[in-house]
Amino acid sequence: MKTRKRFLAVLLIAVFAVLSLTGCHGSRGRAAFQVPEQLDESAKIELTFWAKNDTNKTQTTIYEKAISDFEALYPNIKVNMRLYTDYGKIYNDVITNIATNTTPNICITYPDHIATYMTGDNVVVPLDSLMGDERYGLAGSELKFDAPSKEEIVPQFLSECAIGGTTYALPYMRSTEACYVNKTFVEKLGYELPDVLTWDFVWEVSEAATKKDADGNFAVNGQKVMIPFIDKSTDNMMIQMLKQRDAGYSTDSGEVELFNDTTKEILMTVAEHAKTGAFSTFKISSYPANFLDAGQCIFAIDSTAGATWMGSHAPLSDISKDKFVEFETAVRMFPQYDPENPRMISQGPSICIFNKEDPQIVLASWLFTQYLISNDVQIAYSQTEGYVPVTTKAQNAAEYQDYLSRSGEDNNLYYDVKISAAKLLIDNVQYTFVTPVFNGSTSLRDAAGQLIENVTKSVRRKATVDDAYLENLFSEVTALYRLDQTSMRNQGTEGGDKDMGPLPTASKALLITLGVTWVLIGAYYIRERMKASQNN
Amino acid sequence: MKKALVIMLTSAVMMAAVACGSNNTAAPAAEAPAEEAQAEATTQEVESEVMDETEDVEANIPEDPMTYEDYAAAEVDSEVIIQGAIQAKQSYYAQDDQGSANIYLQDENGGAYFLYNLPCTEKEYELMEIGKFMKVKGYKAEWSGEVEVIDAIWQFEDGEYIAEPEDVTALLGTDELINKQNKYVCFKGVTVEPAGEDTDAAYLYNWDGSGSEGDDLYFNVSVNGQTYSFTVESNLCGPDSDIYKAVKDFKVGDVIDLVGFLYWYEGPNPHITGILAQ
Numbered sequence: 001m002k003t004r005k006r007f008l009a010v011l012l013i014a015v016f017a018v019l020s021l022t023g024c025h026g027s028r029g030r031a032a033f034q035v036p037e038q039l040d041e042s043a044k045i046e047l048t049f050w051a052k053n054d055t056n057k058t059q060t061t062i063y064e065k066a067i068s069d070f071e072a073l074y075p076n077i078k079v080n081m082r083l084y085t086d087y088g089k090i091y092n093d094v095i096t097n098i099a100t101n102t103t104p105n106i107c108i109t110y111p112d113h114i115a116t117y118m119t120g121d122n123v124v125v126p127l128d129s130l131m132g133d134e135r136y137g138l139a140g141s142e143l144k145f146d147a148p149s150k151e152e153i154v155p156q157f158l159s160e161c162a163i164g165g166t167t168y169a170l171p172y173m174r175s176t177e178a179c180y181v182n183k184t185f186v187e188k189l190g191y192e193l194p195d196v197l198t199w200d201f202v203w204e205v206s207e208a209a210t211k212k213d214a215d216g217n218f219a220v221n222g223q224k225v226m227i228p229f230i231d232k233s234t235d236n237m238m239i240q241m242l243k244q245r246d247a248g249y250s251t252d253s254g255e256v257e258l259f260n261d262t263t264k265e266i267l268m269t270v271a272e273h274a275k276t277g278a279f280s281t282f283k284i285s286s287y288p289a290n291f292l293d294a295g296q297c298i299f300a301i302d303s304t305a306g307a308t309w310m311g312s313h314a315p316l317s318d319i320s321k322d323k324f325v326e327f328e329t330a331v332r333m334f335p336q337y338d339p340e341n342p343r344m345i346s347q348g349p350s351i352c353i354f355n356k357e358d359p360q361i362v363l364a365s366w367l368f369t370q371y372l373i374s375n376d377v378q379i380a381y382s383q384t385e386g387y388v389p390v391t392t393k394a395q396n397a398a399e400y401q402d403y404l405s406r407s408g409e410d411n412n413l414y415y416d417v418k419i420s421a422a423k424l425l426i427d428n429v430q431y432t433f434v435t436p437v438f439n440g441s442t443s444l445r446d447a448a449g450q451l452i453e454n455v456t457k458s459v460r461r462k463a464t465v466d467d468a469y470l471e472n473l474f475s476e477v478t479a480l481y482r483l484d485q486t487s488m489r490n491q492g493t494e495g496g497d498k499d500m501g502p503l504p505t506a507s508k509a510l511l512i513t514l515g516v517t518w519v520l521i522g523a524y525y526i527r528e529r530m531k532a533s534q535n536n
Numbered sequence: 537m538k539k540a541l542v543i544m545l546t547s548a549v550m551m552a553a554v555a556c557g558s559n560n561t562a563a564p565a566a567e568a569p570a571e572e573a574q575a576e577a578t579t580q581e582v583e584s585e586v587m588d589e590t591e592d593v594e595a596n597i598p599e600d601p602m603t604y605e606d607y608a609a610a611e612v613d614s615e616v617i618i619q620g621a622i623q624a625k626q627s628y629y630a631q632d633d634q635g636s637a638n639i640y641l642q643d644e645n646g647g648a649y650f651l652y653n654l655p656c657t658e659k660e661y662e663l664m665e666i667g668k669f670m671k672v673k674g675y676k677a678e679w680s681g682e683v684e685v686i687d688a689i690w691q692f693e694d695g696e697y698i699a700e701p702e703d704v705t706a707l708l709g710t711d712e713l714i715n716k717q718n719k720y721v722c723f724k725g726v727t728v729e730p731a732g733e734d735t736d737a738a739y740l741y742n743w744d745g746s747g748s749e750g751d752d753l754y755f756n757v758s759v760n761g762q763t764y765s766f767t768v769e770s771n772l773c774g775p776d777s778d779i780y781k782a783v784k785d786f787k788v789g790d791v792i793d794l795v796g797f798l799y800w801y802e803g804p805n806p807h808i809t810g811i812l813a814q
Contacts, residue, residue, distance in 0.1 A: 057746040083748045286680035290802060318680075319802050457687070460613040461675060 033125050035133050036359045039142070045077045045364045048104040050093070052084045052349060054305060056316070058384045066377045070368055073144040077364045087113070087349075091442070098123055103354040105365040111161055111434075112442045114168050114352050119439055125353040127167045130366045138370065147370045152393040160434045161350050169350035170369055171390040173381060175305040176344050176425045176432060177236055177334045180288070180417065182298045184327035185209065185220050196339035197332050199241075202229060202299050203269070206278035209298055221325070225296045229279045230288040232302040235449030239435055240345050241266050242448075244337045249448070254438030256483045258448055259474040264467070267455045271465040274456040283453055284460070290318055295325030301334065303347065304386035304421035311417045331420040333428060346425075346432035348387065379403070383413060386421025395426065440486030447481040597673045597691055604647025612678045616685060618649055619671045621697035623720050624797060624809065626771040628661045629653075637661050638771070640718060640797050641670060642699045648718035650799070652677070652684040669693035682800040683717060701795045701812075709762050713804055721798050722812055723766075726757035728790040738786040750775050753783045757794070766794065769807045779810050 049067070053059035060083060067079045082104070084090045091113045097103045098120050109117075117124050131150055135142040139149040150158075153171065161169035179197055186193050189208045194201060206228035211219045218226035231237045238258075242249050245266075248257025273279040282288060288300030289309035300310060308316045311329035336342045351372055353365045371377065378394035381387065383403055389395050404423065408416035425432070435441065454473055455465055463469070478484055601619035602610070610616050620641035629635045635658060639651040651672060656664070664670075674688025701722035707713040708723070731740045731754060739755040741747030743765075753768040773779045786792075793812035799805050 053746055055742055055744065055746050057744040060746045083746070083751075085742070085747065085751070284677070284679075286802075290680060323802075457613075457675075461615075462613075 032122050033355050033359060033362050035129055035136065036363055039074075039136065039363055039367070040360050041074070041076050043076060043360060045361055047077060047079045047106060047361070047365055047368060049079050049081045049368065050084060050090055050104040050107045051081050052087060052090060052108040054385060055085045056308075056384055059381060062377065062380045062384065065380075066372060069376065070145075070371045073371075074364070074367065077368070079368055084108075091116075105354060105356065105361060106369055107352055107354065108172060108349045109169065109352050110347075110442075111163065111169060111350060111437045112445065114350075115163055115437045115439050115441055117352070117354075118163065118168070122355050124168050125355045125362055125366075127161075127170065127353070127366075130363075131167065136363060136367065143367070143370070145371055145374055147374050148391040148393040152391045153373070154390055154392060154395075154429070156346070156429060156432065157390045160346060163437050169352040170373055172349045172351045172372060173305070173378075173387040174346060174348040174390055174425060175303050175385070175387050175421075176346055176428075177233065177240070177301055178304045178307070178386070178421050178424055179332045179334055180292055180300045180302065180307075180310040181330040181332055182292060182295065182327045183330040185295070185298045189220060193330055193332075194339075195332075196342060197299075197335040198339055199269075199335045199337055202335045203273055203278070205298060206273060207276060210276050210278050220298075221295045223294075223296060225291070225294075227277065227280045227285055227291055227297050229273070229299040230281065230285060230291055230297050230301070231279075231452075232282040232288050232300075232306070233449065234281050234283070234452040235445045236345050236347070237301070238263070238266065238448040238452055239445070240334055240343065241337075243343045243345075243433055250436050250438075250441070250444055252436045252438075254436065254440060254486060256444060256478075256486060258444060258451075258483075259478070263451065264470050267451055267470060267473075268465065270452055271455045271459045275459040279456065281453055281456055284456060287318065289314065292329075293317055293325075294319055294323045295327060299335075304388075304425055305348065307331070307386035307418040307421035308384075308415060310421075313411045313415070314417070315412050315415055329417050331417060331424055333424060333431075342428065342431045343433055344428065344431055346429075346434050348390075375399075382422065386418050386424075388422050388425045438486075440483070443481040443486060444483060447477045447483060450477050450480070596689060597671050599673070601671055604643060604645060607647065607649070607676070610676050612676055612683075614676055615673070616676045617671065617673045618647070618685065619643065619669065619693060620647060620649055621667050621669045621695070621699075622664050623666065623699055624772060625661070625664055625666075626769070627774070628656075628658055630658065633657065635661070637664070639664065639670075640720070641672070642697070642718075642720060644697055646702075646719070648716070648720070648798075650682065650684040650718045651688060651690075652679075652686050654688055654690060656690075663692070667696040667698040669695045669697065680801050681714075681803065704798065705759060708759050708764055708804075713798070714800070716798050717800050719798050720795070721806070722793060722795045723757070723759070723806070724793045724812070725791055726759050726764075726794065728786045728788055728792065729756040729758050729763050730788055731755050736788060738788050738790075739783050753780060755783055755786060757792075764804070764806075766796070766806050766808050767799075768809075769799075772797075772807055773809055779808060782811055783808075 051063050053063070063081055067081060071078060087110055090107060090109060094103055094107060094113070094117055098117065103123070114124055130136070131138050133140055139147050157171040157174050158167065161167055161171055181193060183193050186205055189205055191205050209218065209220045209226060209228035213219045217223060220226065239249060242262060245262050247262035248260050250257055270279065285291070287309070288297060288302050289306065291297035292300040292310060293312065293314055302310065308314060312324060312326050333342055334344045351369050353362060353369055356362055373391055375394045375397055378389040378391060379397060379400050382389045389400065394400055404419060406414045407419040408414060435445065451473060458469070459465055597617060599617050601617050607616055607618055618641070620643040622639055623642045624640040626638040628637050634655055636653040636655050639654055641649040641651060669692065670690050671693050672685055672688050672690045674685040677684050677686045699720045701720050702716065703724055704713060704716050704721045705723045705725065707716065728738050731737050732745065735745065739753050741749070741751045741753065743754050750770060752770050755766055756763050757766055768780050768783050794808050795810045795812055796806045796808035799807045
């Protein structure tokens with residue numbers, strides 16, 4: 001009978017302990033990945049790789065070649081690629097597949113997105129231990145290809161892949177935003193193009209370009225259409241302008257600071273120039289390249305990864321050949337408030353690995369990820385656009401240096417605008433920055449762009465943009481992107497020194513009950529021991 | 537003592553369960569259900585509520601719609617109120633509790649409209665049946681030549697109209713074609729040409745062949761010696777649609793009759809939805 005009593009007590013304690021320890025962690029948790037001792041080359045491993053290309057056949061071909069070359073090195077590993085042309089679609093599909101444990105193995109992504117993927121337990125594999133593994137880590141002894149060492153990854157690019165001090169991705173390609181300028185028109189309007197564009201210069205020239213002749217055509221191009229300044233990515237526009245002004249956007253821990261007086265100033269300026277037709281956006285008008293190439297835009301801001309679409313002789317274009325006009329294209333840094341202290345965003349795809357039950361699959365995923373940053377892939381892919389390789393090993397390679405030196409030899413591989421765009425980032429990497437990554441940072445980014453989009457649309461629709469309008473806009477955008485919740489959530493999860501208020505009553509009751517339970521268990525145990533010793 | 541212990545343990549376990557349960561109600565985005573499961577749940581919901589919803593649509597646009605002529609004359613960025621019947625809808629773009637869809641609308645007088653990013657719930661999207669009338673209040677916009685209505689509100693109206701395709705084959709390559717923008721049209725006796733300069737294939741995934749199954753299909757057709765680029769937009773006719781499958785069976789030299797919507801992107805960019813029976 002005593003045995004049964006003791007068994008009951010032990011069983012209850014065990015059940016209680018297990019429930020207490022596991023109950024709050026959900027059912028979708030997966031064990032953290034541990035690096036296996038050795039890659040099992042006898043096991044067939046199939047990997048799914050979700051890749052992103054810029055609707056560029058050459059990029060697709062490079063991915064296919066990378067997969068084929070990798071499979072030749074590791075015959076037991078097969079890589080199945082699924083191609084996307086939109087980061088947002090990858091993000092949505094990953095989110096959908098996390099719940100069903102059907103995520104891909106490897107995925108091209110943005111660190112902002114990884115922060116959301118990480119809301120599940122051990123969904124994304126932390127890479128620090130993998131990177132440092134002597135055998136299979138970066139430049140490890142067991143690798144069958146020439147991989148870069150950790151030190152050969154551009155430190156700034158690698159640091160962009162860290163969240164909370166842990167590395168969750170490897171950089172794949174890097175780009176920034178550039179201003180592609182119709183230099184011919186700038187000079188026709190009587191201006192000299194500076195090396196570093198200032199906002200004052202861009203706005204002034206843009207206003208000058210809105211003048212029309214007696215026939216109603218724009219004087220500068222003789223056409224019915226001219227939008228002097230078009231920005232492809234208004235979220236980046238607002239983020240960079242705020243950074244240059246040293247104004248708030250968000251804290252590192254995710255408190256929203258976007259809605260401030262500097263933002264209002266910027267929006268008032270945007271409204272002023274949108275009203276005259278000097279400024280528009282991609283979402284409102286179309287791709288800046290389409291207008292630039294047709295001589296209908298002077299300052300076209302877009303990613304350096306879009307350089308092959310820019311200019312009179314752009315190798316890629318959506319407009320018909322007869323619409324192209326001849327002009328000199330200059331590539332400049334994103335406009336600045338203080339040209340002595342420029343700030344420009346660093347962006348571009350990274351690669352993350354999703355955790356799986358079988359550590360051999362994760363290890364194989366890691367090997368393929370490393371292969372994507374080997375010289376063969378880095379140099380080939382970076383040449384498809386104004387991308388920059390993420391390793392100094394690739395950047396300093398003779399093949400890549402030769403490529404850079406042959407700018408303008410043709411309008412394809414050596415297209416001068418594309419190579420100028422790549423050099424823009426290489427030469428100015430010290431001026432780049434990234435925004436903080438947290439759960440909700442994607443929404444905040446969207447909100448930053450939405451402010452510019454709404455203001456631009458409103459003035460085009462003849463609405464008054466004033467302080468009251470902006471206050472209302474701030475409220476609407478906060479609600480639309482649930483930024484009040486983002487701020488509260490991140491205040492609650494980051495920064496242990498923050499006052500989180502008193503514990504809820506249910507939590508207090510739970511803690512008290514737990515304490516009393518353990519006291520009773522202890523008392524029961526002591527009493528039983530005393531009874532036993534008395535009986536003896 | 538033993539009873540007290542059991543009660544305390546039970547209480548603690550229950551409280552732990554309750555506490556964890558309350559966390560799940562505020563599940564983060566990453567815990568969204570899988571697409572298929574979501575679709576299944578939504579379908580059941582729609583089936584049970586379709587009738588109620590149809591009856592209960594609240595009128596929120598009291599103004600009369602403008603004529604198509606007035607719409608065509610209205611300046612870009614001005615407010616417009618239009619009415620027409622749904623001719624096609626692109627796939628639903630889910631975003632939290634309210635997403636959006638792109639809709640082709642047409643009236644009995646030949647007026648054709650494209651509604652871009654029309655806000656709607658998934659349930660409302662399911663109710664947008666082909667032929668059903670809608671009144672829409674929004675802003676006229678132009679994006680790369682495509683004239684559309686954006687930032688709109690809408691409501692269902694009584695009536696039904698399904699347009700017959702208008703033959704615009706003779707207008708290909710002429711300035712008049714733009715007057716048929718967004719209409720349900722057909723192209724008769726067109727010949728399938730190679731899909732690109734460096735390929736003999738009859739179609740490509742994406743405009744340059746950079747895509748894969750599920751992406752838009754691009755193919756070229758010629759009429760009177762001129763070649764034109766047509767598209768099967770995957771959002772409008774996905775990989776399971778008859779036209780998507782049919783295009784993959786095209787051979788260069790095939791002579792075919794096609795129907796679709798006259799979308800515009802830096803020039804005519806017909807979104808093909810079917811093949812006319814010979």
